[in-house]
Amino acid sequence: KAGVTQTPRYLIKTRGQQVTLSCSPISGHRSVSWYQQTPGQGLQFLFEYFSETQRNKGNFPGRFSGRQFSNSRSEMNVSTLELGDSALYLCASSTHSYGYTFGSGTRLTVV
């Protein structure tokens, strides 16, 4: 059974640009959550999608957005990138709000 797949693994972007990250959940998992991980703040919740609907959102500015497709794959977008957005972005999939499995993450560097 394939795990959670995140692409790309690494990204370098310039301040002011936007970026889109992708997450393919474990087959059959309909919930996808996104997290930002930084050395200073640790792991912080961004948002969660279930059946193409955002059910929950963390305390991040509106520059951070996401969506989920009918096949449960999810994307997150960050617009107008800032240096402080440099982080490891992780997604996790689950079935019914238990058993969250994480992908390897996308390392975003903003220069």
Add this chain to the structure above:
Amino acid sequence: GESVGLHLPTLSVQEGDNSIINCAYSNSASDYFIWYKQESGKGPQFIIDIRSNMDKRQGQRVTVLLNKTVKHLSLQIAATQPGDSAVYFCAEIYSGSQGNLIFGKGTKLSVKP
């Protein structure tokens, strides 16, 4: 690992010893708890979970203890091996929060051969 911060607690143990990693959680309404292991360059890897209606759960070489009275969680690793070296996180969630795992700051476990 990716999550190492300037003040990440560190636990150093000898190979073969038992390790105990502690975690204080924040929300008395949390009803599900997970321990994750994160190695450098990788995402968090599920180790073991426990629901709030349990006090103890055992897996292969790992045991999680939950004390709801003092909002404390611990992970015990038996016969610690060099491959156990990583950062360990506890995470809590309550059933109404839909995907919002709240993570602790993490503990770095270093195993000396």
